[in-house]
Amino acid sequence: xxxxxxxxxxxxxxxxxxxxxxxxxxxxxxxxxxxxxxxxxxxxxxxxxxxxxxxxxxxxxxxxxxxxxxxxxxxxxxxxxxxxxxxxxxxxxxxxxxxxxxxxxxxxxxxxxxxxxxxxxxxxxxxxxxxxxxxxxxxxxxxxxxxxxxxxxxxxxxxxxxxxxxxxxxxxxxxxxxxxxxxxxxxxxxxxxxxxxxxxxxxxxxxxxxxxxxxxxxxxxxxxxxxxxxxxxxxxxxxxxxxxxxxxxxxxxxxxxxxxxxxxxxxxxxxxxxxxxxxxxxxxxxxxxxxx
Amino acid sequence: xxxxxxxxxxxxxxxxxxxxxxxxxxxxxxxxxxxxxxxxxxxxxxxxxxxxxxxxxxxxxxxxxxxxxxxxxxxxxxxxxxxxxxxxxxxxxxxxxxxxxxxxxxxxxxxxxxxxxxxxxxxxxxxxxxxxxxxxxxxxxxxxxxxxxxxxxxxxxxxxxxxxxxxxxxxxxxxxxxxxxxxxxxxxxxxxxxxxxxxxxxxxxxxxxxxxxxxxxxxxxxxxxxxxxxxxxxxxxxxxxxxxxxxxxxxxxxxxxxxxxxxxxxxxxxxxxxxxxxxxxxxxxxxxxxxxxxxxxxxxxxxxxxxxxxxxxxxxxxxxxxxxxxxxxxxxxxxxxxxxxxxxxxxxxxxxxxxxxxxxxxxxxxxxxxxxxxxxxxxxxxxxxxxxxxxxxxxxxxxxxxxxxxxxxxxxxxxxxxxxxxxxxxxxxxxxxxxxxxxxxxxxxxxxxxxxxxxxxxxxxxxxxxxxxxxxxxxxxxxxxxxxxxxxxxxxxxxxxxxxxxxxxxxxxxxxxxxxxxxxxxxxxxxxxxxxxxxxxxxxxxxxxxxxxxxxxxxxxxxxxxxxxxxxxxxxxxxxxxxxxxxxxxxxxxxxxxxxxxxxxxxxxxxxxxxxxxxxxxxxxxxxxxx
Numbered sequence: 001x002x003x004x005x006x007x008x009x010x011x012x013x014x015x016x017x018x019x020x021x022x023x024x025x026x027x028x029x030x031x032x033x034x035x036x037x038x039x040x041x042x043x044x045x046x047x048x049x050x051x052x053x054x055x056x057x058x059x060x061x062x063x064x065x066x067x068x069x070x071x072x073x074x075x076x077x078x079x080x081x082x083x084x085x086x087x088x089x090x091x092x093x094x095x096x097x098x099x100x101x102x103x104x105x106x107x108x109x110x111x112x113x114x115x116x117x118x119x120x121x122x123x124x125x126x127x128x129x130x131x132x133x134x135x136x137x138x139x140x141x142x143x144x145x146x147x148x149x150x151x152x153x154x155x156x157x158x159x160x161x162x163x164x165x166x167x168x169x170x171x172x173x174x175x176x177x178x179x180x181x182x183x184x185x186x187x188x189x190x191x192x193x194x195x196x197x198x199x200x201x202x203x204x205x206x207x208x209x210x211x212x213x214x215x216x217x218x219x220x221x222x223x224x225x226x227x228x229x230x231x232x233x234x235x236x237x238x239x240x241x242x243x244x245x246x247x248x249x250x251x252x253x254x255x256x257x258x259x260x261x262x263x264x265x266x267x268x269x270x271x272x273x274x275x276x277x278x279x280x281x282x283x284x285x286x287x288x289x290x291x292x
Numbered sequence: 293x294x295x296x297x298x299x300x301x302x303x304x305x306x307x308x309x310x311x312x313x314x315x316x317x318x319x320x321x322x323x324x325x326x327x328x329x330x331x332x333x334x335x336x337x338x339x340x341x342x343x344x345x346x347x348x349x350x351x352x353x354x355x356x357x358x359x360x361x362x363x364x365x366x367x368x369x370x371x372x373x374x375x376x377x378x379x380x381x382x383x384x385x386x387x388x389x390x391x392x393x394x395x396x397x398x399x400x401x402x403x404x405x406x407x408x409x410x411x412x413x414x415x416x417x418x419x420x421x422x423x424x425x426x427x428x429x430x431x432x433x434x435x436x437x438x439x440x441x442x443x444x445x446x447x448x449x450x451x452x453x454x455x456x457x458x459x460x461x462x463x464x465x466x467x468x469x470x471x472x473x474x475x476x477x478x479x480x481x482x483x484x485x486x487x488x489x490x491x492x493x494x495x496x497x498x499x500x501x502x503x504x505x506x507x508x509x510x511x512x513x514x515x516x517x518x519x520x521x522x523x524x525x526x527x528x529x530x531x532x533x534x535x536x537x538x539x540x541x542x543x544x545x546x547x548x549x550x551x552x553x554x555x556x557x558x559x560x561x562x563x564x565x566x567x568x569x570x571x572x573x574x575x576x577x578x579x580x581x582x583x584x585x586x587x588x589x590x591x592x593x594x595x596x597x598x599x600x601x602x603x604x605x606x607x608x609x610x611x612x613x614x615x616x617x618x619x620x621x622x623x624x625x626x627x628x629x630x631x632x633x634x635x636x637x638x639x640x641x642x643x644x645x646x647x648x649x650x651x652x653x654x655x656x657x658x659x660x661x662x663x664x665x666x667x668x669x670x671x672x673x674x675x676x677x678x679x680x681x682x683x684x685x686x687x688x689x690x691x692x693x694x695x696x697x698x699x700x701x702x703x704x705x706x707x708x709x710x711x712x713x714x715x716x717x718x719x720x721x722x723x724x725x726x727x728x729x730x731x732x733x734x735x736x737x738x739x740x741x742x743x744x745x746x747x748x749x750x751x752x753x754x755x756x757x758x759x760x761x762x763x764x765x766x767x768x769x770x771x772x773x774x775x776x777x778x779x780x781x782x783x784x785x786x787x788x789x790x791x792x793x794x795x796x797x798x799x800x801x802x803x804x805x806x807x808x809x810x811x812x813x814x815x816x817x818x819x820x821x822x823x824x825x826x827x828x829x830x831x832x833x834x835x836x837x838x839x840x841x842x843x844x845x846x847x848x849x850x851x852x853x854x855x856x857x858x859x860x861x862x863x864x865x866x867x868x869x870x871x872x873x874x875x876x877x878x879x880x881x882x883x884x885x886x887x888x889x890x891x892x893x894x895x896x897x898x899x900x901x902x903x904x905x906x907x908x909x910x911x912x913x914x915x916x917x918x919x
Contacts, residue, residue: 180755183715188769188822189742198768199757206759 023278030274037268040087050078052085052238061254071256073246079256082238083264089233090240090265093154094220100158101219102212105165106205112166113173113204114196124170127163135160136222143231150233157222161215165208172204214276217269224265240265312339313483313515314363318376321358321367329372333359334539337377342483345506345516347526347547349562350536351837356519359536360486363517364401365393381483399429402477404470406489411473412461419445419457422476429480440479448475448505466701467498474505478514485509488519495700495864496905503528521837523566524867527551532619535559538594541613545620555616555627557599564631565842567871575849576842576871593624601626661825661858662689662730662745666721667711669704681707683882684721687875689826692852694859696873696890698866698905703879705862709830712860713747714738726825743771743822750831752815756803762789762814763799769821788817792847809840816847820855827851829861833868845871866905870894878902 023031040047050068056076064071070079112123130138135157142156176182177200185195226232227241235242240261247257321333333355340346348356361367363378365388378385380400388396397403405411412421422441426432432440445453448471461469470490477485487506491499506529510516520526526533527547534544535558543556554560565576592607593599599606603626613623669682681704689695699705710716712723714731723731725744746769749755756765766785770776776784786796792813803811812832819827829848833841845868852859863869869876869890876893878886878901886899897903 180749180751181757184747184749184755184818185768186715187713187742187745187747188771189739191739202759203757 027274027278030271033267033271034275037087037091037271040084041091042088044081044085044088047084048078048081050081052077052082053236054078054081061250061257063254063256070260071254073243073254073257074250079243079260082243083240083260086238086240086243086261086264089150089227089237090220090223091268093150093157093223093226093232094216096151096154097157097161097219097223098212098216100155101161101165101215102208104158105162106169106208108162108166109169109171110173110196110201110204112170113177113200120170123166127166130160130163136225139222139226140229140231143226148231148234153223153226153232156226157219160222161219165212168208168211169204172207173200176200176203210276210280213279214273217272217276220265220269220272312341312379313381314338314340314517315377315379316363316375317378318374319359319362319378320374321355321362322372322374323368323370332371332539333362336536336539336541338534338541338544340484340515340517342515343510343513344532345510345518345530346532346534347518347520347530348534348536349520349523349526351521351839354536355539356536357488360403360488360517360519363486364397364403366397366403395429398425398477398482399480400482401484401486402474402480402482404474404477404485404487404490406492409461409466409469412469412476414461416460417458418461418464418472421461421472422457422479425476425479431480444475444479445472448472448478449501450475465498466494467502470494470498470502471505474502478509482514484515484517486517486519489521490518491525492520492522496866497700499525523551523562523838535562540594540623541621542595542623543621544613545617545622549617549620555620555622556595556624557601557626557631558595560631561598562838565839567842567845567865567867572871575846577839577846600632601629659691660688661691661726662712662860663724664688664708664712664721665723667708667718667723668720669707669711669716669718680882682711682718685877685879685884686721687877687884687887689858689860691825691858692856693874694848694852694861694872696869696876697860697862697879698864698869698876699879700864704882705864705879706830708879709747709828709860709862712826713745713828714742744824745826745828746819746822746824748812748815748819748827748829748832750834752811753803755815756811760803761799762801762803762806765803765814766799766818766821769818771822784821788821789814791820791851792817793843807840808836809843812836812840812844813847816844816851820851825858827857827859829859831862831864834863834865841868848872878905 044052054077056072058076059068059072060074060076062068062072062076068078068080070083073079073082108123108127112120133141138160139153139156142159143152146152146155182195182199185199190198223232224241224244227239228245230242230245232241233239243261244258244265247254247259247261250257316339317337319333319336320331322329322331324330336355336359338346348359350356358367358371362371362373362375363380363385365385367373373386375386380396383396383400385396412418419438419441422444423437426437426440427434441457442453445456450456450468450471456464456468456472461472464472474485474487474490485506490506491502494502503525506516506518510529516529518526518529530547532545533547533550534541535550535556536542537558543550543554543559550559551563554563567576591610593602593610596602596606605625611623611625613621614625615621616627665686667682667685668680670678670680672678683704685704685708687695697705697708707716711718711731714723714733717732722729725741728741730738730741730745747755757768760768763782763785766788767781770781770784782799785799789796789798794810794813794817798806798810798814803814806814815832832848833844836844848859848861849872851857859872861869861872873890876887876890877884878893878899880901886893886897886902893902894906897906
């Protein structure tokens with residue numbers, strides 16, 4: 001009813017509107033942090049003048065100081081600079097993997113939903129098989145086949161994400177295909193191709209994008225895990241995961257080596273999850289249908 | 293019992309506290325709103341005696357459910373409940389502790405809600421649900437509970453009670469679930485039963501049986517507070533009726549008197565909006581009914597914005613509840629004014645097109661635009677048995693006429709709609725549209741003619757792409773993007789919106805921001821966009837309030853008058869079907885059991901099922917009016 005009768009629970013639009021406008025301090029801090037991370041990935045020079053690979057054995061394994069805010073590693077390299085420069089690879093692998101997972105997953109999901117029972121069965125059984133392996137193990141197998149490196153790590157993690165996204169998109173597409181608005185489009189005389197492009201695809205993928213945002217966080221962790229095992233970007237290029245691995249040996253001597261890259265990973269993932277969760281809630285408020 | 297209510301209703305003063313089971317005065321319920329706390333229930337007072345039934349009537353959002361919930365302490369955590377007096381048979385209900393409330397609920401007041409499937413725990417057996425009430429209130433000794441559960445189910449006419457007690461709620465039909473829920477609510481023998489829309493989701497014949505059940509409880513001395521938006525339900529059970537609008541009782545009096553001689557303009561509008569036998573061919577909505585309930589800034593009468601009798605004084609200050617007869621009070625000073633009579637539909641808007649223009653309808657077949665013959669459709673159930681949902685259904689739709697299709701849920705109405713729309717292929721039989729093969733046919737061959745037959749759905753929200761604003765929703769139906777300029781498309785959308793009584797600013801709005809009636813108008817505009825010869829309307833008004841329903845039904849009448857579109861109008865509501873239809877088809881268990889001109893069928897129903905339906909139709913309490 002109208003404004004005079006506020007008995008009816010707030011309409012969806014009210015909640016969605018409030019959800020988008022009202023941002024809690026935690027979300028604001030997380031968003032600010034992600035902005036800084038993005039700047040660090042694109043223009044690391046903004047934050048530090050020190051080269052991440054400048055070796056100076058004279059100052060090896062020093063604690064934090066004015067000159068080296070995060071201290072130095074076993075070769076005397078500035079840890080702050082390496083964390084800043086490491087952002088690009090860590091974030092790049094995490095984002096790249098998610099993009100690969102979303103694109104291939106949605107394609108597979110849409111094909112499974114449309115191409116008939118045989119193709120659907122084949123694709124979904126394939127997904128079942130892939131899902132039977134832990135994601136990281138699957139990524140390890142792919143890297144073992146392709147060889148180490150940033151791009152291969154991204155591909156490996158992305159491939160492990162494909163079956164989950166594919167299933168999701170397929171389920172969404174099947175649900176939307178049976179929806180009243182698709183039936184309505186049929187009654188307007190629309191061709192199936194047009195209906196798929198105009199209604200099924202966008203509505204099936206929209207919820208996935210929100211989920212993918214949260215997925216970026218776990219991809220960054222997976223990327224760090226792979227490079228911790230020496231399967232990611234190769235030295236001397238700075239990277240959070242390999243820095244953690246190197247710091248492990250000096251943990252008893254110098255805590256800075258492992259703690260700062262570890263903090264970088266943790267803070268980024270937490271920030272991504274906080275923002276992703278907020279997005280998801282705004283999205284859920286925005287439409288009462290769907291899976292999430 | 294019923295006799296004593298006549299004198300009881302006359303006294304709403306302080307001294308009734310002794311013999312009234314429920315005695316409420318000055319009840320206010322507020323919720324925190326965007327602009328500070330707002331009263332949702334405003335100064336409501338009533339009393340209820342044993343064996344008496346008070347019905348609270350109003351549209352959705354009027355505060356009737358909140359009033360009922362406040363009586364059992366369930367108005368909600370955010371709600372603030374205040375009352376000058378709130379008593380239950382001598383107990384003061386204001387300031388009860390949670391523990392004390394629990395003794396009241398179920399023990400002294402039973403609550404029955406509309407949706408039995410949501411009110412019953414899906415994981416628990418039906419018997420366990422009833423046993424819980426018995427155990428909580430120690431009605432019978434523990435070992436006797438199972439036997440009492442069966443007894444209760446039997447008492448509430450649940451067939452095979454031993455079997456039903458061991459089933460889950462989803463295994464029961466809607467009617468049986470509602471009975472089980474009433475049995476659970478009445479298990480501890482409460483003095484008062486609050487029934488909030490107890491029959492709204494049920495079929496007509498099931499509805500009648502549930503109401504009979506409630507009537508029996510009433511005869512046994514249970515006081516019933518009935519909440520409903522449906523006046524026909526109210527007339528069967530209520531001794532007194534309170535009409536609620538914007539959180540206030542605007543009229544409160546003996547049922548027969550109030551329904552026969554409504555005094556408040558809102559009650560009058562409500563009764564006039566009821567599609568009943570006498571109103572056929574007349575408009576149901578008042579000329580000014582289109583406006584929503586508006587809070588008048590100065591604190592005047594909330595109904596003034598859409599009241600044809602409103603004067604300046606109404607907008608200046610809110611009228612007090614004043615007695616107009618024995619136990620009959622009205623919150624309006626202008627009850628003596630004559631009510632503007634119903635009008636006949638006038639063709640006010642002449643759009644630039646008519647459905648099925650000359651030449652498209654083959655001459656010499658009496659204007660038949662769609663012919664369905666011998667339609668059969670079966671579905672395979674999960675247990676591998678096939679079930680015929682449509683069996684040998686034939687009819688012809690004529691330009692400018694409406695076929696009403698009535699039947700209970702599961703009778704096959706919606707399947708008929710889908711067959712006619714070409715969304716399902718029939719197993720046998722065929723549909724011809726404008727003289728051409730329509731179904732069965734290849735989709736590619738059918739596609740060019742698709743625009744000739746359009747659907748008005750029950751739930752517009754589900755039928756709109758959730759990403760689209762109103763303009764895109766209608767634009768999609770206009771045709772392929774690119775076949776007209778954006779400016780032309782915008783103009784056409786605006787024209788269609790105007791046809792359904794919305795202004796062009798609606799094009800930019802989101803469907804979820806609109807009210808139910810506005811959404812249905814958008815759905816109708818979209819169905820008209822391809823300029824169809826046939827409209828299939830599948831329960832288009834069943835989710836709407838009576839006054840909104842009246843406006844939408846009038847809109848359908850207008851559209852048909854100027855476009856000559858043929859309509860297949862599906863509904864489970866016989867009153868609605870009677871109002872809109874020229875021809876009627878009665879469906880039961882997949883078959884058409886009776887068909888013919890609506891006046892003939894109503895005057896001389898031949899099939900026993902049709903007779904049962906028509907006898908179930910509430911007699912209009914209003915005297916027939918001259919057109």
